[in-house]
Amino acid sequence: MARKTILPFGPQHPVLPEPVHLDLVVEDEHVIEAIPQIGFVHRGLEKLVETRDYNQFVYIAERVCGICSFGHGYGYASATEKLLGLEIPRRAQYLRAILEELSRIHSHLLWLGLLADAFGFESLFNHCWRLRETILDIFQRTCGARIILSIVIVGGMAHDIDDSELKAICEKLDTLKRDYREIVDTMMNDSSVKSRLCGVGYISFEDAMELSMVGPFAKASGIEHDMRTTGFDAYGDLDHFEPIISNECDCYGRCKVRCAEVYQSIDIIKELVAKIPHDGIGKKPGPKVLPPDGGQSHVLIEQPRGEAFYYVRGNGTKNIERFRMRTPTSQNLAGMVRALQGVEVADVPMIILTIDPCISCTER
Amino acid sequence: MGYSSKSPWLIHYDGSSCNGCDIEVLDSMMPLYDIERFGIINTGNPKHADIFLVTGSVNHQNINVVKEIYDQMLEPKVVVACGICACTGGVFRDCYNVIGGVDKAIPVDVYAPGCAVRPETIIDAVLKAVDILDEKAKKMKAEKGRG
Numbered sequence: 278m279a280r281k282t283i284l285p286f287g288p289q290h291p292v293l294p295e296p297v298h299l300d301l302v303v304e305d306e307h308v309i310e311a312i313p314q315i316g317f318v319h320r321g322l323e324k325l326v327e328t329r330d331y332n333q334f335v336y337i338a339e340r341v342c343g344i345c346s347f348g349h350g351y352g353y354a355s356a357t358e359k360l361l362g363l364e365i366p367r368r369a370q371y372l373r374a375i376l377e378e379l380s381r382i383h384s385h386l387l388w389l390g391l392l393a394d395a396f397g398f399e400s401l402f403n404h405c406w407r408l409r410e411t412i413l414d415i416f417q418r419t420c421g422a423r424i425i426l427s428i429v430i431v432g433g434m435a436h437d438i439d440d441s442e443l444k445a446i447c448e449k450l451d452t453l454k455r456d457y458r459e460i461v462d463t464m465m466n467d468s469s470v471k472s473r474l475c476g477v478g479y480i481s482f483e484d485a486m487e488l489s490m491v492g493p494f495a496k497a498s499g500i501e502h503d504m505r506t507t508g509f510d511a512y513g514d515l516d517h518f519e520p521i522i523s524n525e526c527d528c529y530g531r532c533k534v535r536c537a538e539v540y541q542s543i544d545i546i547k548e549l550v551a552k553i554p555h556d557g558i559g560k561k562p563g564p565k566v567l568p569p570d571g572g573q574s575h576v577l578i579e580q581p582r583g584e585a586f587y588y589v590r591g592n593g594t595k596n597i598e599r600f601r602m603r604t605p606t607s608q609n610l611a612g613m614v615r616a617l618q619g620v621e622v623a624d625v626p627m628i629i630l631t632i633d634p635c636i637s638c639t640e641r
Numbered sequence: 642m643g644y645s646s647k648s649p650w651l652i653h654y655d656g657s658s659c660n661g662c663d664i665e666v667l668d669s670m671m672p673l674y675d676i677e678r679f680g681i682i683n684t685g686n687p688k689h690a691d692i693f694l695v696t697g698s699v700n701h702q703n704i705n706v707v708k709e710i711y712d713q714m715l716e717p718k719v720v721v722a723c724g725i726c727a728c729t730g731g732v733f734r735d736c737y738n739v740i741g742g743v744d745k746a747i748p749v750d751v752y753a754p755g756c757a758v759r760p761e762t763i764i765d766a767v768l769k770a771v772d773i774l775d776e777k778a779k780k781m782k783a784e785k786g787r788g
Contacts, residue, residue: 288706291685294663295655296703316702318657321738328735337732343661343757387664406671424661424757637660 279305284622288317292395292626295636299629303622311617311625313610319640326589326600331357331568332431332561334597341602342638343424344387347380348580349638350429352587352602355510357431359574360589360597361566366556367511369433371549374511375443376420376428377578378542378549382453383412384581385535388633392532393464395626396473404460411453415446433559443550450543461536474529478616478628481526490612492583492605493538494632496522497530504579511549518545531631567595580605582633604638647778648680649771652690654710656743657733658697661757662724666694669760669767676764679771687713692770694763695743698726698733704746711747717777719770721751724758731756 284303288296296317302310322341326334338353339346351373358365390405413423419438420426428435464470480490485498495502503520505512512518521537523530568591575588583605592598613632620628655663669676670683684690687710699707711720722743725731730741743749750773753766 288703289654289685289687289710294667295660296706317700317706318655318697319700319702319738320657320698320733320736322733322736325733325736340659340661340732340756343659343664346659346661403672406668407673410671410673422757423759424665635660637658 281309286625292391292630294391295634297634297636299617299625301617301622301625306622308617308620308622308625311614313614315610315636315640317640318637322641323600323602326597328596330595331597334600335429335431336427338600339425339427339429341641342604342635344384344635345380345580345582345585345638346425347376347429348578348585349602350427351377352576352578352580352585353589353600354429354431355576355578356574356587356589357568357597359576360568360572360591361431361562363432363562363566365433365559367554368437368556369559370510371553372434372438372558373429375438375446375546375549376426378546379412379415379446381542381581382539383409383416384633385539386412386457388535388581388630389464389532392627392630395630396470398464398470401460401464408453408456408460411449415449418442419446430559430561432561433557437558440553443553447547447550450546454540454543457539465533465536471529473624473627474532474631475525475527477528477624478620478631479527480612480616482524484615485526485612488611488615489608490583491608492580492633493531493534494609494612495583496520497534498526499524502584504577504584507577509576509578512545514552515545515548528627528631535633564595567591567593568597569593582606582635582638583608602641604635604641606632606635606639610634610639647691648682649691649774650682650684650689651692651694651767652684652687652710652714653694653696654707656695656697656703656707656727657700657739658724658726659757662696662727662755665757665760666696666723666763669763674760674764676767679768681767687711688715690714691718691774692767693718693720694723694767695720695727695749696723696758698730698739698741699743699746700738700740702738704740707743707746717774717781719750719774719777720747721753721763721766721770722749723753723763723766725754725756728752728754 286299339350393401570593586603
């Protein structure tokens with residue numbers, strides 16, 4: 278009978294760009310149980326909303342997470358606009374959707390690189406991050422920053438992206454698509470990659486439902502759950518949108534879903550650029566516009582990692598009384614712990630990475 | 642950067658950063674910025690590392706982790722605070738769980754500001770750290786000679 282030992286994993290670990298601590302209870306090389314410990318990145322920024330003007334807080338909301346930073350600004354701004362009863366122009370909504378999809382591409386490329394690094398495919402890691410620079414260049418050109426874009430304001434967009442620039446984005450995405458296809462085809466058909474990913478970290482459809490998982494993690498277990506199907510903002514104008522799902526339920530399936538989502542995002546951006554209206558980008562509400570006392574609102578948007586929820590409550594002053602968000606990773610952590618039960622120690626980094634954890638979103 | 646007598650290895654730890662600086666730190670090692678052309682390698686083991694890159698501020702949960710990693714590194718060692726949160730606490734300095742910049746936990750040699758810090762700044766800061774590392778090594782050697 279093998280002896281049970283506890284193997285600490287993290288918070289400082291080579292495969293983890295972010296700190297999370299797991300106590301892996303192992304028997305020989307098998308993980309019996311994984312006990313997560315979080316809180317290393319907790320800053321308590323939701324409370325800052327009480328001390329900031331609602332227009333200023335959008336910049337704090339963006340700094341919840343550096344990978345999906347645009348999405349958090351977008352979510353907060355949408356929720357606040359709903360609270361204030363502001364109608365924002367269609368063009369601003371389109372631009373937000375375009376930037377959200379660009380963020381998705383950059384997040385998935387980043388994730389693919391980190392996954393490749395976790396199983397020792399160093400050259401693929403470098404290639405993915407090289408491709409990601411295309412998106413960062415677009416951000417630099419259109420928003421003036423690489424990571425924290427600060428282009429969303431309550432009431433619309435801080436500045437416009439003109440049509441010639443949008444056309445240039447589409448051309449760059451064509452090149453990206455060609456290079457990306459080369460990388461993904463090589464990777465997904467590689468036998469050594471398959472042997473590391475297929476059948477690892479199995480989560481059945483029932484388990485995924487029970488643990489209320491979201492995003493690509495749930496889609497890889499066959500759940501058709503994508504907030505974009507609700508047609509919020511500009512997504513309602515898409516001719517056809519269907520979430521990408523896979524029934525493989527393992528690490529390979531999650532990889533496949535994310536790889537296919539990049540192509541889908543490129544198609545969405547092209548469609549939106551072709552349809553974009555010219556009705557202005559909106560402006561900051563005047564100083565007289567205050568959130569109503571006791572008024573509350575929420576929005577749900579689809580982040581690269583899944584459904585994200587934003588809630589705001591006003592109290593009649595320029596500060597918002599309560600801001601609450603629920604991020605996709607906090608939903609998926611339970612699934613990750615379930616997926617870790619019974620696997621080999623060598624597979625642990627892969628399983629952790631295929632849920633694409635974003636700890637700073639989770640802990641805020 | 643002058644002549645460096647060794648190829649410094651670096652270790653990265655994410656304090657309570659928003660990830661923005663972390664991905665820029667990783668990005669500076671990738672093909673476009675390629676900090677590895679200076680003979681620098683990213684390592685996960687504190688005992689192998691000469692330069693400690695910290696992103697994000699320290700909080701009550703991670704202050705001991707930061708100190709522990711610093712203590713495990715062998716002398717001479719240099720600490721680089723990457724990003725404004727690591728320098729002073731940045732926009733989060735008013736948060737209830739944030740103690741402040743990394744210098745509240747360990748001595749910092751180079752401050753690299755920015756939100757998120759740009760890869761060019763990181764390269765600059767690391768090269769400065771290499772010079773400081775050399776100086777520290779020389780000083781240690783001189784002290785050893787005297788003793």
